Amino acid sequence: MRFGVDYYPEQWPKSRWDQDIRLMREAGVNTVRLGEFAWSIFEPEEGRFEFGLFDEVIEKLAGAGIAVILGTPTATPPALLVAKDPTVLLVRQDGRRVSFGGRREYCFSHQGYRGHSLRVVRALADHYGHDPRIIGWQIDNELGHEGSDQCFCEICRHEFANWLKRKYGTLDALNEALGAVFWNQTYSAWDQIPLPWPTIGQHNPLLRLEHRRFAASQVTSFLKMQVEVLRQRTSGQFVTHNFIQPGPAIDQPAMARELDIVGFDNYPVWGESSEAPEAWQPALALDFARGFANRPFWIIEQLIGAQGWDVLGYLPRPGQARLWAAQALGHGAEALIFFRWRSAVFGTEEFCHGVLNHDASPGRRYEEFKAIGKLVKEFEQLAVPGSAGTPEAGRVAFGWWPDNLWAWQIQPQSRSFSFQREFDRFYQAFFALGAEIDLLPDDRLWQGRKLVVLPVPMLMRQEQREALRAFVERGGVVVAGFRVGVKDESNRVVESALPGGLEDVFGVKVDDYEALDARQTVNLHLANGDVGAGSVWCDYLLPITAEVLAVYAGGARPGLGAVTINRFGKGLAYYVGTALDEKTFSFIAKEAMLRAGLEPFVLPPGVEVRRLALASRSGLPVYMVMNHKPDEVAVNVPGYGEVVGEPYGVQFVGA
Ligand code: GLA
Ligand code: ZN
DSSP states (O other), X not given: OEEEEEOOGGGSOGGGHHHHHHHHHHHTOOEEEEOTTOHHHHOSBTXXXXXXXXXXXXXXXXXXXOEEEEEOOTTSOOHHHHHHOGGGBOBOTTSOBOOTTSSSOBOTTOHHHHHHHHHHHXXXXXXXXXXXXXXXXXXXXXXXXXXXXXXXXXXXXXXXXHHHHXXXXXXXXXXXXXXXXXXXXXXXSGGGOOOSOOOSSXXXXXXXXXXXXXXXXXXXXXXXXXXXXXXXXXXXXXEEEEEOOSOSSOOHHHHHHTXXXXXXXXXXXXXXXXXXXXXXXXXXXXXXXXXHHOSOEXXXXXXXXXXXXXXXXXXXXXXXXXXXXXXXXXXXXXXXXXXXXBOOSXXXXXXXXXXXXXXXXXXXXXXXXXHHHHHHHHHHHHSOTTOOSSOGGGSEEEEOOHHHXXXXXXXXXXXXXXXXXXXXXXXXXXXXXXXXXXXEOGGGSSTTOSEEEESSOOBOOHHXXXXXXXXXXXXXXXXXXXXXXXXXXXXXXXXXXXXXXXXXXXXXXXXXXXXXXXXXXXXXXXXXXXXXXXXXXXEEEEESSOXXXXXXXXXXXXXXXXXXXXXXXXXXXXXXXXXXXXXXXXXXXXXXXXXXXXXXXXXXXXXXXXXXXXXXXXXXXXXXXXXXXXXXXXXXXXXXXXXXXXXTOEXXXXX
């Protein structure tokens, strides 16, 4: 397995390199990532390249048996380049151009910037493309992060219009899709189409969604442009990119298709977060990355110490970084590379703590890093890296597609709505029942699955509605959150009763709906006699053929259904019409798992059990038990009985 660090030799005197490399070796490092911000080192003057510094360090690393992943440095344009043409800088939604001095501050549509990027990537590829010491390439760094996904400059306005022209063909078709008759927005020329800059009121919902789709396609094409150069000019080296959590206007599944390996940056805490995350939080991020990857997935940056620019928060407790590393392995990461080697003494990231202290001493975090190196070795003996233990049919598939997230970002509909929070609510409920979860883009969602969960699937294309229908019909179980199928691909409200085109599948009609603010909840009466609570949103469900599992005891339409279940064909469809409290959600999730033939096992809070691919000598599976809490805990592991989980501990059971 690949185990390593992100290393910035250009930030330290050469006299220090040997010592660094020796300490890396002693910790078991076999891979480093280099160079992703070093544009001015590679190209000190436009067109003049110098690779001496990196040649030297790569030679030393190779001497120690350490392989290199090389970053293309396009995330940080040189000052000189920006000074010559400030139009490469991104323009924010309010029309103001950002300043040079941070990072990722460029416009993806800028042909000049693309040209500069091509020049440096070509030069790097020509120099290192057949060098066996370089195992692969990372394109740019965290594309779309930190608000760099959407640019509102004049070039983008022009490109957006061209993009719309390619998509719609004619202005009539575009006007029709937009519903441009509304508020007199019929366009008679392509260059009349605005970007969603500030206006009075709000822009058209489809215009805003198309702008995100356009922005995402620009990011993909920027990535692809670099991938193509590397494919032409290198051999025997892979291409990767380090992705972040969902949120920005980027199309992760489309980008992943261009790559050999999907990289992910895993920071369970960052900045001012005041508490440790719950066990399910990093788990969700990892399942997300593995899901859209659909190919090997590596951690390119993994947290070793507290991270922050100007403000810090929760300090990972001793053992916690090791625990989070184990968790990444348990969720399928095939490589673990840590951010960063030594803590910087200058620059924006002085407080992003690396393996070594600021003074270069190997302290507490270095010791933990070494312990992680051992853990990686141990893991390798027990599992095939990247393999998930349970066959697909035994796992719960969660549907996730960018369009739906963006549509919700554009129109949250309730002041207390957050897509992430609602998605989390579903994930958390199933995670607590020991479910292994895959977060999948919709094209790989249904095949071979028994249980598919769709948190708040508001925007659904016709094929998605059909796939859901067919899945339930042939015996699948679906659990869907509120606002099911309200919008079509054009971000218009569907012209059929809600849930759009799926009334018979869910056996309900949404008779009314209501947004709740952050202080409001609605009581629910459950079929089992319990009382629960809903928040954020109420879809008031009128059962047609469905059975009501929870009924509203308040709100605008008491007596209507809040949660329902319907038999359709050979399968079952649950409709969850409101944001359920944890206990009620757990009850529903458990029922759904049982009905789908999946075995829930209730874990103590903070405990995670991952099945590894190998069988133990007894024939039972090998499990990795992770205790995310600071106290000892007793865990019942299927087939093995009680196991004691140490504080922040990782145990292999059955090994
Ligand atoms: C990100 C970036 C790194 C660095 C770290 C700091 O994930 O990719 O360059 O900024 O965060 O935690
Ligand atoms: Zn732009």
